[in-house]
Amino acid sequence: MNCLSCTNNELIDELPPRELVGADELWRASHAYDTALPGWLILVPRRHVTAIHDLTDEEAAALGSWQVRLSRALREVTGCAKTYIVQFAEQEGFAHVHFHVVPRMPDQPDDLRSYRIFGLLGAPPERAVSEADRDALALALRERLG
Numbered sequence: 001m002n003c004l005s006c007t008n009n010e011l012i013d014e015l016p017p018r019e020l021v022g023a024d025e026l027w028r029a030s031h032a033y034d035t036a037l038p039g040w041l042i043l044v045p046r047r048h049v050t051a052i053h054d055l056t057d058e059e060a061a062a063l064g065s066w067q068v069r070l071s072r073a074l075r076e077v078t079g080c081a082k083t084y085i086v087q088f089a090e091q092e093g094f095a096h097v098h099f100h101v102v103p104r105m106p107d108q109p110d111d112l113r114s115y116r117i118f119g120l121l122g123a124p125p126e127r128a129v130s131e132a133d134r135d136a137l138a139l140a141l142r143e144r145l146g
């Protein structure tokens with residue numbers, strides 16, 4: 001099976017900070033690799049699950065805590081006004097359930113708010129947040145997560 005989330009879950013002990021903002025036995029958070037927005041996080045179950053209804057009760061209970069803890073950490077680190085949380089898992093090769101946890105900045109232009117925030121994903125390399133910046137953000141977020 002070719003699944004980036006599963007591949008990284010299996011390599012959890014060797015991942016750079018940007019791929020391991022936080023984790024427990026059920027969930028792992030990383031920084032999105034192709035976004036122009038610093039702090040755009042991805043939260044994935046440690047198991048290959050392709051629909052929310054297939055999460056266990058235990059995974060579901062931990063999910064709420066992860067979403068709120070990541071949102072609090074993003075607010076402290078990025079100064080965002082709020083976070084957006086979105087889940088589709090529809091793109092070819094990305095069926096593994098993944099929640100986008102996205103900081104909405106106070107000065108976010110109107111044309112990049114709400115669902116239009118996805119204009120900041122799929123960024124070309126020259127506009128994407130660099131590996132070094134993603135690692136630095138991940139380490140700062142880790143500290144807030146405790």
Ligand SMILES: [Zn+2]
Nearest residue numbers: 003006048096
């Ligand atoms: Zn998977």
